[in-house]
Amino acid sequence: MRKIISGNEALAIGAYRASASFASGYPGTPSSEILEHTKTFEDIKVQWASNEKSAFEQALGASIAGRRSFVTMKHVGLNVAADSLMSASYTGVNAGFVVVVADDPGMHSSQNEQDTRLFAKFAQVPILEPSDAKEAMGFMQYAFALSEEYDTPVIVRSTTRVSHTQEMAYFDMHKLGGYENKLLVKDISKYVLVPKNAIARHKKLLERNAKLQKLSNETPINRIEQGTLNIGIITSGVSYLYAKELLPNANYLKIGLSWPFPIEIAREFVKNLDKVIVIEELEPYIEEQLKAGGIYVEGKKFFPQDGEFNLDIVEEGLAKASFLEKTPKKYFEVPDLPARPPVLCPGCPHRPVFDILHSLRVYVTGDIGCYTLGAAAPLSSIHTTVCMGASISMGYGLAKASLNHKVVSVIGDSTFLHTGLQPLIDAYVNNVAYTVIILDNSITAMTGGQPDATSGFNIKNEPTHKVDLENLVRSIGIERVFKVDQYDYQTTKEIIEQEVNTKELSVIIATRPCVLAPKKIKEIPYLVIADKCIDCKRCLRVGCPAIGYKDNKAYIIEDSCTGCALCAKVCPTNAIVKGDVNE
Ligand code: SF4
Ligand code: SF4
Numbered sequence: 001m002r003k004i005i006s007g008n009e010a011l012a013i014g015a016y017r018a019s020a021s022f023a024s025g026y027p028g029t030p031s032s033e034i035l036e037h038t039k040t041f042e043d044i045k046v047q048w049a050s051n052e053k054s055a056f057e058q059a060l061g062a063s064i065a066g067r068r069s070f071v072t073m074k075h076v077g078l079n080v081a082a083d084s085l086m087s088a089s090y091t092g093v094n095a096g097f098v099v100v101v102a103d104d105p106g107m108h109s110s111q112n113e114q115d116t117r118l119f120a121k122f123a124q125v126p127i128l129e130p131s132d133a134k135e136a137m138g139f140m141q142y143a144f145a146l147s148e149e150y151d152t153p154v155i156v157r158s159t160t161r162v163s164h165t166q167e168m169a170y171f172d173m174h175k176l177g178g179y180e181n182k183l184l185v186k187d188i189s190k191y192v193l194v195p196k197n198a199i200a201r202h203k204k205l206l207e208r209n210a211k212l213q214k215l216s217n218e219t220p221i222n223r224i225e226q227g228t229l230n231i232g233i234i235t236s237g238v239s240y241l242y243a244k245e246l247l248p249n250a251n252y253l254k255i256g257l258s259w260p261f262p263i264e265i266a267r268e269f270v271k272n273l274d275k276v277i278v279i280e281e282l283e284p285y286i287e288e289q290l291k292a293g294g295i296y297v298e299g300k301k302f303f304p305q306d307g308e309f310n311l312d313i314v315e316e317g318l319a320k321a322s323f324l325e326k327t328p329k330k331y332f333e334v335p336d337l338p339a340r341p342p343v344l345c346p347g348c349p350h351r352p353v354f355d356i357l358h359s360l361r362v363y364v365t366g367d368i369g370c371y372t373l374g375a376a377a378p379l380s381s382i383h384t385t386v387c388m389g390a391s392i393s394m395g396y397g398l399a400k401a402s403l404n405h406k407v408v409s410v411i412g413d414s415t416f417l418h419t420g421l422q423p424l425i426d427a428y429v430n431n432v433a434y435t436v437i438i439l440d441n442s443i444t445a446m447t448g449g450q451p452d453a454t455s456g457f458n459i460k461n462e463p464t465h466k467v468d469l470e471n472l473v474r475s476i477g478i479e480r481v482f483k484v485d486q487y488d489y490q491t492t493k494e495i496i497e498q499e500v501n502t503k504e505l506s507v508i509i510a511t512r513p514c515v516l517a518p519k520k521i522k523e524i525p526y527l528v529i530a531d532k533c534i535d536c537k538r539c540l541r542v543g544c545p546a547i548g549y550k551d552n553k554a555y556i557i558e559d560s561c562t563g564c565a566l567c568a569k570v571c572p573t574n575a576i577v578k579g580d581v582n583e
Pocket of ligand 1: 532534535536537538540572574576
């Protein structure tokens, strides 16, 4: 069939065609849509997990059971699953097992820019780097075959541009024929990594690496493309497409399997060329592999080690390397748009909590999720955001440090279940006195509204069991547990105020559905009675994008206002009211 598909859809189709029958993952941009597409295939059992480590091990278990399986995550998710990856590299697999990791060069939606190729080398598992959607589909199929043949997990590394760019593709929606599920194998020496077995598995791994090294020099996905110019470019992933567009007549070594590195092909490639450069996003991974193999090349001398590439950046690097004349042409002319800093949605139930925390002048440790936006002015109420679950553990550390500051940790429901629960248990057993607020909108909102364990429905929108956060927190033994509705501003304020002034560990569960999920919640919009507005700007401090300001008066953009009433609750003169009273 002929269809416009994204890289993420292509990865799902590739898995289906390869007869995968189990998939798990934790949402994270730019990887989230892979499972959203996978759920459309009846033959694949698919679910979101509480975190990437859990997802990884579920898929590994399915592989050992004899079913081709895969797991999806973003690059920082692999940090969470790293423990499992390092050992799965030793155990190997039964049926094919693929780890799909989407990196985010440029940090469009991430806290760092780590390069998964370094992880592949560290864990000693093969990594495939597709350049576009068509390759993503093919590489996914290849990854399952490799995994089985070489008894190893295989990483397929995407990047934001590969995952999200759409292109026309021709493909067959049927499964590749001939694949039979395998039998469950009980093999203690392989799957029980006590030292004696692990020592033996490490030797097997080294034997496997030697075979994979040979494969890397023979596989057609590491290929030389002859050009007419006497210059060479070694590249991988989306960088290949940028370079090819700018310099179609250069010689290319296009790398699809980047660990183990195809050093013999590289030697062959550079032999008759005057000058060879490396073009790769993020880390100088290829450059270092070449230099370690005795091949002198330049790369990061011309191209940045941070940020996402585009045609302008690659053209500039090629010009610096004297591979082409820098033309004045700009591929990315961005019009002079007004600045649009990221903000919480109009009516977001997190906003009242941040307004209250700001007014209390407490130190707030935040986490990964929409609520990170509480750090931005005018709410300015989050003081740390490091990684998933870190709000509670860092709040613990701050509280233990006995500073002259009241400490509050803020975390979402999905993140709490991801890695927030364990540090809360630590805080309880170690008697740490501070306040944790779980902002419970019962969804993983920032990545597009995927269900989590509090949602009550699964990835296919079918009803399922749900975790009751209040019972869960009480079951730890914590006694000071409160449930509030953030839209009830006064009660929420009173409870937060009371708890930050109490010398005990307490948890406030602030519950209100996300305004965007499962469907946008919109009440009657509010408006400002101009005569009553005294120009105090208190309503502007809640940072709602639906509130504007003109001629010394606040006003509300009716189409954007969800009618949450927060601005009305903070206005000292009751100038903000519901509905059309001014008409
Ligand atoms: S809080 Fe009320 S009085 Fe103050 S600027 Fe806003 S609308 Fe006007
Ligand atoms: S009621 Fe006020 S705070 Fe709520 S969405 Fe409308 S303008 Fe924004």
